[in-house]
Amino acid sequence: MKAAASSKSSLQACHAPKKHSGGRCTSYGHIALLLGYPQRARQVGVCLKHLPSFDPTDPDRHFYHDQNVPWQRVVNAKGGISPRGDGGAGASRHVQKLRGEGIVVNDQGNGIAEAWVDMERWGWFPTRIPGEESEPDDEDDTTS
């Protein structure tokens, strides 16, 4: 399917990035948006869920794995960290990792059940994928 007309990118909804002082988080939906599939936020979650564990005995086994992909910086649109339905084990790791990099995670003192990060402060919603070529349209090979 086509990636839909980018002209109607409702991405503008992203909170205006204020002063982020270090760690940066984004949302499943935003990732999906950057990839060109604004309605597949859930699939993004599925992908992160299936992200393989890094295998020290065979480093090249996976190109992407839980140690070279900052999966913990992806939370839901409201900054919440989903329980995943595994009793909180996954969410707990999620929270630990975020705090490990200095991001403030609120938990209201009730464990990770209601964990969330303030997206006004930690949110990061780039308009394009960092490191990606701007666009293929600037094929200015006139240099030669």
Added chain:
DNA sequence: TCAGCGGCCCGGC
């Protein structure tokens, strides 16, 4: 404000 519902797709019975 908050809960509910539909939409989007895919993965697991």
Added chain:
DNA sequence: CGCCGGGCCGCTG
């Protein structure tokens, strides 16, 4: 092969 549920999202009551 069909149905149910999911690491979501945004729009309605």
